[in-house]
Amino acid sequence: MVAFEVPAGHAPAAISAARTLGISGLMVTMPHKAEVIDALDDLTESARELGAVNSIYWSGEQLVGHNTDGEGLVRSLQLDRGYQVIGQRCAVIGAGGAARSVVHALAQGEASEVVVVNRTPERAEIAATLAGSRGRVGSPADIAEVDLVVNATSVGMGASADAVDPTPFDPGLLHPDQVVVDLVYQPLETPLLRAARRMGATAVDGLGMLVHQAALTIERWTGQEPDIEAMAAAARRSL
Ligand SMILES: NC(=O)c1ccc[n+]([C@@H]2O[C@H](COP(=O)([O-])OP(=O)(O)OC[C@H]3O[C@@H](n4cnc5c(N)ncnc54)[C@H](OP(=O)(O)O)[C@@H]3O)[C@@H](O)[C@H]2O)c1
Incomplete structure (x- = not known):
């Protein structure tokens, strides 16, 4: 995974770039969680109800926004x-x-x-x-x-x-x-x-929330459960 610094107001351009570059999935954070919605093809029920997306995955040809927070x-x-x-x-x-x-x-x-x-x-x-x-x-x-x-x-x-x-x-x-x-x-x-x-x-x-909201996304991308302890240790080190 890599971090892209996307300036406020540029979320749609970032999503368009992700489509072009063939990026497999994205995690989204402030200040883009609401703005990114218009650039997606579909939303899960929770993302729609919340009006906020922190997790994006492909479903066939569709780029879908979800919320795992x-x-x-x-x-x-x-x-x-x-x-x-x-x-x-x-x-x-x-x-x-x-x-x-x-x-x-x-x-x-x-x-x-x-x-x-x-x-x-x-x-x-x-x-x-x-x-x-x-x-x-x-x-x-x-x-x-x-x-x-x-x-x-x-x-x-x-x-x-x-x-x-x-x-x-x-x-x-x-x-x-x-x-x-x-x-x-x-x-x-x-x-x-x-x-x-x-x-x-x-x-x-x-x-714990930080790790698990990310783990839920990784699980969706890969179909595999990530190693929560390794993720938590890495997060703790970097914090
Ligand atoms: N652990 C995790 O995985 C995780 C995930 C997401 C967010 N977070 C953390 O959760 C916090 C909130 O994030 P957010 O995205 O929800 O922010 P947000 O949308 O900006 O909401 C901030 C909330 O804090 C209230 N607030 C701010 N300053 C206050 C003060 N001095 N006194 C009383 N209330 C105050 C605001 O009240 P008003 O409505 O009255 O303005 C608002 O309800 C941040 O610290 C963020 O880092 C953690």
């Missing part, structure tokens, strides 16, 4: 931690692209409830609808009431190792029966995860 998180919880989301009450903090994908995947994984808590309530409404009847907009007080808390805001990104940076919500709401996931992976150890551990909760960093 949320499924990557659910898979990583299941395979790396033995944690099943089925029947769990969940809170997703944030309502951007990553949050929407996680909300959708938690509902697909049959979480009993998916509460969306976001700074901008209008965006929370849109995200919560992706969980259908399991979704609703909540307030920070809901965080104390759930089993699984997922930070899908960018708060904590770029924090230094000993930082006392703001966390996306008051960590005093957390307790030992909870699992707290921070999607932020730079740094892996965020102020929120440190605070969650202090409160006795189980803290999970964003590396």
Whole structure:
């Protein structure tokens, strides 16, 4: 795999080039996840519902866009931690692209409830609808009431190792029966995860989701399961 730096606004040109060059598949990241859609031939149901693509593969002559972000998180919880989301009450903090994908995947994984808590309530409404009847907009007080808390805001990104940076919500709401996931992976150890551990909760960093969302794409391209441990070790080294 190689990385292509594509300037904002040039996603369609990059897709056209991939067709010409016979590239076997692409992974897509910010800021192209929505813009790339118009250049593709088809979308999977999740990509269509989310309006965002992070994974592109060929189906015959058709270039198809898919989204593996949320499924990557659910898979990583299941395979790396033995944690099943089925029947769990969940809170997703944030309502951007990553949050929407996680909300959708938690509902697909049959979480009993998916509460969306976001700074901008209008965006929370849109995200919560992706969980259908399991979704609703909540307030920070809901965080104390759930089993699984997922930070899908960018708060904590770029924090230094000993930082006392703001966390996306008051960590005093957390307790030992909870699992707290921070999607932020730079740094892996965020102020929120440190605070969650202090409160006795189980803290999970964003590396597992990062690895599994990519592994799902590689599996689709090759028909083979990639070596998750090798991928995680490589990701950890490079981070
Ligand atoms: N581990 C992984 O594999 C993985 C995958 C994808 C993304 N991520 C990470 O997830 C994070 C979010 O990514 P994204 O693509 O969803 O970004 P995004 O679309 O820009 O959304 C950012 C979200 O963060 C909220 N936010 C930003 N600053 C805030 C603040 N100071 N206080 C409260 N809320 C704040 C925004 O709230 P408003 O709606 O109010 O603006 C929005 O809901 C990033 O750190 C990214 O690196 C990780």
